[in-house]
Amino acid sequence: MFEGVKETEHTRIEKDSSSESEIDMLYSFGVVIFEHCVLCNDSYEYSICYFAPRDIYDIVVINKKEGHIEYFETTHQLNNTYLSYFNLINGESVLDNDGNKLVCRSHSVEYTL
Numbered sequence: 001m002f003e004g005v006k007e008t009e010h011t012r013i014e015k016d017s018s019s020e021s022e023i024d025m026l027y028s029f030g031v032v033i034f035e036h037c038v039l040c041n042d043s044y045e046y047s048i049c050y051f052a053p054r055d056i057y058d059i060v061v062i063n064k065k066e067g068h069i070e071y072f073e074t075t076h077q078l079n080n081t082y083l084s085y086f087n088l089i090n091g092e093s094v095l096d097n098d099g100n101k102l103v104c105r106s107h108s109v110e111y112t113l
Contacts, residue, residue, distance in 0.1 A: 015107040016089050023109050027052075031111045037086050039094075039102040044070065046102065048078070048086045057082075 010033065013019055013026075026032050035050040045062040057078055061071040078086055084094060088104035096102050 009113045010110055011113060012108050012110045014090060015109055020089075026109065026111045031113070033110045033112055035086075035107075035109045037088065037107040038105045039085055039088065040064070040105055041096075041100055041102050043100065044096075044102070046085055048082060050086070057086075 013023065015023055015035075015037075023032075023035075032052045034052060037046075037048045039046040039048075043063065043065055045064055047058075047060040047062075049058045050056075051058070055076060057075050059071065059073045059075070059078075059082055060069060062068070063070040081097065085102065085104075088094060089107050090104055093101050093103045
C-alpha cells in the first residue's frame with residue numbers, strides 16, 4: 001500500500017432486535033452507507049433501500065408472477081406504508097393493503113470503518 005492511501009473497509013450487519021442499538025450508533029457516527037430491506041410473498045417482492053450519503057430511498061416492487069417491475073420510485077421520504085415495511089426486521093411480517101402477508105427476508109445495513 002502506498003503511503004498516504006487509506007483502504008476503507010465496508011461491513012454489513014443484519015438488522016435484528018439485538019443489533020438495533022448498534023445500528024443507531026452507526027447512524028450517529030455518520031458511517032452508514034446504505035440500509036436495505038427485502039420483503040416478499042408469492043406474488044410480490046419489495047426492495048426498499050436507503051442511501052444515507054444522499055438521504056434518498058429507492059423503492060422497487062416486482063410482480064413475481066408476471067416477471068416485471070410493477071413500481072419504482074426514488075424519494076426523500078417514505079409514505080406510512082413503505083415506512084412500516086422498512087421498519088421490519090428479518091423474519092417479521094406485515095399485511096399489505098390487500099390483506100396479503102409480506103415477510104421480511106432480509107434487512108441489512110452496510111457501513112464503513
